[in-house]
Amino acid sequence: MSDLGQYLVTEQAHLAMSNKRTVSGKYFAVNGKNVRMAVKTEWRDYDVIVVGSGGAGSQAAHAAAEEGARVLVVSKDPIGCSDTKISEGIATVRESGAEGDTEDALSENLRVAGGDLPVEAITNAFAEDSKQAYDRYRMLGLRPSIDTKRDTPQALPLPMGGHNKRRSVGHKNSGVAFSHANWNAVVQSDQIEYLEDAWFLELVTEDVADAEGAPQKRIVGGLLYDAARGLLVAVRAPSVVIAAGGLSTLYFPKTDTMRGNTGDSYAVAARAGADLVDMEQVQFLPFCLASPPAYEGLLCGEPMTASFLGVLRDKAGKVILDGVYLRTRAECSAAIMRAVEAGRGSPNGGAYLDMTANKQKPLSGPYFMRFLQGSLPSAYRNARQALGKVAAKCEEPWEVRPSAHYMMGGIRVDENGRSVGGAGAGEVANGITGLYAAGQAMGGVFGANRLGSTSLTEGAVFGARAGKAAAKGAAETTTKIDDAAFAPLIKQTAKCFGQKGTIAAAALKRELQHDAWDYIGPVRTAERIEKIDAKIKEWSGKLDQVAIPAYGTWNQAFIEFAELRNMLETAKLVTVAARERDGSLGGHVRLDCGEISAFSQPYSTIVNQDESGVPQVFRVERPRTPIKRLIAYKAQENWRKVQIKMLRMLPSAMQDKQLEKRYQAIMGVGGPAPEIMPGGVDGAIAEATKA
Amino acid sequence: MKVDIVTRRDGEEAVVAFEYEKRELREKPMALDVLLQAQATSMPDLAFRYGCRARNCGVCTIDINGKPRIACRSRVREGDRLAPMATLPVLADLVVRRDGIARQMHGRLANGAQGNDLNVDAPDVYHDLTACIECYACLDGCPMHARNFAGGLPGSMPDGEAQPDPAQGYKWGNPFSLLKLQRIRVDPLTTEAGQNAALANAIELGLDACVDCAGCKCGVGIDLMGQVVGQLLEAASGKLE
Ligand SMILES: Cc1cc2nc3c(=O)[nH]c(=O)nc-3n(C[C@H](O)[C@H](O)[C@H](O)COP(=O)(O)OP(=O)(O)OC[C@H]3O[C@@H](n4cnc5c(N)ncnc54)[C@H](O)[C@@H]3O)c2cc1C
Numbered sequence: 007m008s009d010l011g012q013y014l015v016t017e018q019a020h021l022a023m024s025n026k027r028t029v030s031g032k033y034f035a036v037n038g039k040n041v042r043m044a045v046k047t048e049w050r051d052y053d054v055i056v057v058g059s060g061g062a063g064s065q066a067a068h069a070a071a072e073e074g075a076r077v078l079v080v081s082k083d084p085i086g087c088s089d090t091k092i093s094e095g096i097a098t099v100r101e102s103g104a105e106g107d108t109e110d111a112l113s114e115n116l117r118v119a120g121g122d123l124p125v126e127a128i129t130n131a132f133a134e135d136s137k138q139a140y141d142r143y144r145m146l147g148l149r150p151s152i153d154t155k156r157d158t159p160q161a162l163p164l165p166m167g168g169h170n171k172r173r174s175v176g177h178k179n180s181g182v183a184f185s186h187a188n189w190n191a192v193v194q195s196d197q198i199e200y201l202e203d204a205w206f207l208e209l210v211t212e213d214v215a216d217a218e219g220a221p222q223k224r225i226v227g228g229l230l231y232d233a234a235r236g237l238l239v240a241v242r243a244p245s246v247v248i249a250a251g252g253l254s255t256l257y258f259p260k261t262d263t264m265r266g267n268t269g270d271s272y273a274v275a276a277r278a279g280a281d282l283v284d285m286e287q288v289q290f291l292p293f294c295l296a297s298p299p300a301y302e303g304l305l306c307g308e309p310m311t312a313s314f315l316g317v318l319r320d321k322a323g324k325v326i327l328d329g330v331y332l333r334t335r336a337e338c339s340a341a342i343m344r345a346v347e348a349g350r351g352s353p354n355g356g357a358y359l360d361m362t363a364n365k366q367k368p369l370s371g372p373y374f375m376r377f378l379q380g381s382l383p384s385a386y387r388n389a390r391q392a393l394g395k396v397a398a399k400c401e402e403p404w405e406v407r408p409s410a411h412y413m414m415g416g417i418r419v420d421e422n423g424r425s426v427g428g429a430g431a432g433e434v435a436n437g438i439t440g441l442y443a444a445g446q447a448m449g450g451v452f453g454a455n456r457l458g459s460t461s462l463t464e465g466a467v468f469g470a471r472a473g474k475a476a477a478k479g480a481a482e483t484t485t486k487i488d489d490a491a492f493a494p495l496i497k498q499t500a501k502c503f504g505q506k507g508t509i510a511a512a513a514l515k516r517e518l519q520h521d522a523w524d525y526i527g528p529v530r531t532a533e534r535i536e537k538i539d540a541k542i543k544e545w546s547g548k549l550d551q552v553a554i555p556a557y558g559t560w561n562q563a564f565i566e567f568a569e570l571r572n573m574l575e576t577a578k579l580v581t582v583a584a585r586e587r588d589g590s591l592g593g594h595v596r597l598d599c600g601e602i603s604a605f606s607q608p609y610s611t612i613v614n615q616d617e618s619g620v621p622q623v624f625r626v627e628r629p630r631t632p633i634k635r636l637i638a639y640k641a642q643e644n645w646r647k648v649q650i651k652m653l654r655m656l657p658s659a660m661q662d663k664q665l666e667k668r669y670q671a672i673m674g675v676g677g678p679a680p681e682i683m684p685g686g687v688d689g690a691i692a693e694a695t696k697a
Numbered sequence: 698m699k700v701d702i703v704t705r706r707d708g709e710e711a712v713v714a715f716e717y718e719k720r721e722l723r724e725k726p727m728a729l730d731v732l733l734q735a736q737a738t739s740m741p742d743l744a745f746r747y748g749c750r751a752r753n754c755g756v757c758t759i760d761i762n763g764k765p766r767i768a769c770r771s772r773v774r775e776g777d778r779l780a781p782m783a784t785l786p787v788l789a790d791l792v793v794r795r796d797g798i799a800r801q802m803h804g805r806l807a808n809g810a811q812g813n814d815l816n817v818d819a820p821d822v823y824h825d826l827t828a829c830i831e832c833y834a835c836l837d838g839c840p841m842h843a844r845n846f847a848g849g850l851p852g853s854m855p856d857g858e859a860q861p862d863p864a865q866g867y868k869w870g871n872p873f874s875l876l877k878l879q880r881i882r883v884d885p886l887t888t889e890a891g892q893n894a895a896l897a898n899a900i901e902l903g904l905d906a907c908v909d910c911a912g913c914k915c916g917v918g919i920d921l922m923g924q925v926v927g928q929l930l931e932a933a934s935g936k937l938e
């Protein structure tokens with residue numbers, strides 16, 4: 007996989023294609039231009055640029071417009087197309103399901119789940135705004151079912167695992183219902199202009215002195231590639247909100263997220279000199295499909311849906327993990343990946359999730375099937391379509407493999423999405439003036455673990471907060487923007503069009519994706535981290551050998567190049583943070599170090615880089631949850647281990663009777679299965695954080 | 698398995714006969730699998746849209762043998778022809794420019810509601826219409842949309858006539874834009890003024906084209922004739938020329 011020589015030169019491939027031409031149809035270009043020429047640059051002025059049109063971006067734009075700002079939304083996907091659109095559409099709304107759901111209860115819930123890595127002011131903001139941010143969505147057309155007794159949106163019947171209260175609201179049409187609202191927000195407003203099919207490439211900054219004369223960086227705008235019109239667009243703006251989503255495409259095809267998650271959020275922020283936090287904390291889901299190719303990476307289950315008798319097996323049929331339903335996601339991923347490491351993995355680099363024992367029980371078997379089909383319907387649908395009828399009936403084991411799902415780390419900001427730097431929770435004065443982040447792009451909300459249904463709310467809460475703050479910040483900026491800061495960037499970018507070379511970016515992307523999985527994926531060691539570090543350096547050095555044709559309109563080679571560059575940058579940030587995190591915590595397992603104890607001093611990793619791209623990393627300590635509470639969690643963890651043992655020791659018929667009772671307790675004799683969702687700790691009902 | 702991929706870029710059209718190499722013995726690849734493999738091997742700068750690979754994001758629509766299909770969930774067979782959607786202008790290879798549709802909806806999406814009680818259940822039809830993933834498969838064969846291109850397709854404009862500029866938003870509507878307007882009309886929070894405005898917008902976008910039309914089909918199974926076009930025509934009866 008490492009011989010770059012094997013890659014086709016883009017120009018050659020293009021030629022080869024022309025040689026195979028069988029028809030020459032009438033071609034038209036949208037703007038009537040199809041001749042080769044240097045890409046032109048268009049200049050624009052706004053108060054606020056918002057990068058991304060998912061939940062965070064659209065809500066930021068909407069809020070900024072409300073404050074009177076003139077906003078430009080830039081989106082590489084068509085407006086609204088995003089992880090938000092393809093999500094399960096379950097959102098956290100405080101007090102939707104239970105009385106006494108105080109702001110403190112929700113805020114602490116988030117922090118404890120996140121291993122005490124989240125920043126308190128940020129989790130407080132989440133708790134404070136979840137209702138009003140959700141109502142902003144409703145004003146834009148999101149219509150949940152209503153709990154008429156309580157006069158609130160209807161919450162799911164059970165607290166989603168990891169949540170200490172019922173407060174997760176599901177929606178018909180899942181994420182698509184959110185995306186209609188987001189689309190309407192951006193398309194409708196007179197204050198908002200937007201460019202879709204437009205790749206935000208770079209933040210433009212300027213060195214200034216703050217009030218005390220200390221050096222500081224401030225945002226003066228951004229540069230983007232408008233693929234639809236074949237232009238570079240230089241935008242002058244004092245505020246930029248980064249809401250461009252996550253990095254899971256770094257692990258493609260082992261991911262269930264949108265193609266556009268190439269780490270652009272983190273890369274552009276890092277290149278501008280911003281701090282990033284908890285960049286080693288990638289969230290992986292253990293039970294995703296490994297084949298057929300069309301379904302690779304998509305979710306097919308959670309630890310909980312494996313139910314009481316589900317086990318994981320290696321290729322020889324040996325049990326590698328039992329009591330799957332009581333395990334955390336990380337434990338399941340680790341078991342699968344350890345088997346793969348030892349050469350005992352399945353053909354596609356996973357393991358087998360064997361639920362046949364559940365199915366075979368005469369009394370409890372039918373309950374199990376109902377539970378499996380009902381609790382995670384879209385995942386079950388994926389499995390049925392991909393694996394076929396026999397597997398769908400759980401008469402044979404499923405081949406499963408972990409997938410990247412969500413990035414818990416991100417741009418280091420305060421509770422209003424403003425870039426911060428320095429010690430502790432950070433200070434705005436040490437951040438980049440005019441830089442904001444929201445949604446998956448930001449860090450500090452979830453730390454080492456994310457509760458189910460919290461990400462859509464994160465986008466709504468911090469999108470609105472960042473949008474407002476960005477509009478205010480822009481209104482307060484009086485200094486004129488100097489175009490000189492843009493010049494070198496424009497020159498450098500324009501030069502890429504027509505760059506001669508021997509390497510295809512798309513191919514190099516694949517290689518990086520392959521190795522990112524092996525070296526900074528769900529399983530890591532110090533040695534692997536060093537390996538990919540060296541490779542990233544080598545690949546980055548080859549970027550100027552990537553072949554890019556000269557034409558401006560939708561130049562896929564340039565797009566691949568720009569994304570590859572961001573993926574390399576992001577991989578570097580993850581690598582540096584992963585090296586600093588000297589133990590297993592949250593989303594990933596270190597094979598060469600122990601588990602990080604909940605009793606030890608929690609810390610977050612902070613990464614930034616200097617002008618030449620050399621990264622630096624440091625730790626900031628976080629306050630720990632009181633010992634008394636932690637001891638209670640530990641006791642619970644031990645209890646689940648005992649439970650697994652006891653159930654295994656029962657004779658088969660007795661086991662069956664017991665299980666029937668348990669299913670009845672969960673969903674009644676004929677009632678619906680409790681809905682759970684991917685992305686939350688609910689898949690790991692015995693997570694130590696479940697108070 | 699041989700599949701024809703229509704590529705267009707930098708002023709030239711070429712049809713590439715791509716040999717898909719099955720990755721599993723019994724694999725029945727989707728059109729998107731073919732495109733991904735082509736890009737990963739012999740056509741590294743092949744341009745096509747995709748996002749979720751799971752029929753949710755709605756961006757991967759292409760024409761397979763001349764009919765719009767969602768590429769990530771459409772199986773291909775030997776000899777199939779993959780081409781860009783014929784109903785929108787091509788940017789490169791299989792990528793069409795979509796934003797002329799969204800832009801025509803600017804200013805037409807208000808429901809007039811202000812300070813309402815938000816705790817109101819929406820009727821089933823509201824949710825049925827919300828199922829739209831904006832794939833634009835329904836543009837196929839729509840005479841209202843064709844008005845934007847002198848009654849034909851963007852690729853076959855009569856000589857001397859200029860393409861409409863998508864950046865201005867298309868003048869004439871389509872099943873999707875009607876769906877968005879009807880969705881506003883069935884939203885329980887929409888005021889009467891909001892409902893009237895939505896209807897007026899539908900008429901302005903060319904609802905009269907629907908009167909003598911055989912009808913449209915939705916790529917994900919929404920009942921466009923029953924729940925959108927029929928309802929709007931009924932409400933507009935007497936108001937259409
Ligand atoms: C299958 C699935 C199910 C999920 N289910 C749930 C759930 O039920 N509940 C929940 O809370 N969370 C869920 N999540 C997680 C949640 O959907 C996402 O984390 C969240 O939507 C992220 O929102 P965002 O606005 O930050 O980013 P996104 O919604 O991903 O939006 C990112 C936007 O940025 C744009 N963009 C990216 N890079 C650039 C660039 N360089 N230039 C211009 N634009 C760019 C993209 O086009 C896109 O518009 C799920 C995720 C997945 C994948």
Ligand code: SF4
Nearest residue numbers: 829832833835915916
């Ligand atoms: S109405 Fe149907 S076919 Fe048309 S855009 Fe929506 S989902 Fe696609």
Ligand code: SF4
Nearest residue numbers: 839872906907910913
């Ligand atoms: S019924 Fe109306 S919207 Fe549907 S295809 Fe005909 S003209 Fe277009």
Ligand code: FES
Nearest residue numbers: 748749750755769
């Ligand atoms: S890739 Fe999202 S619908 Fe096909």
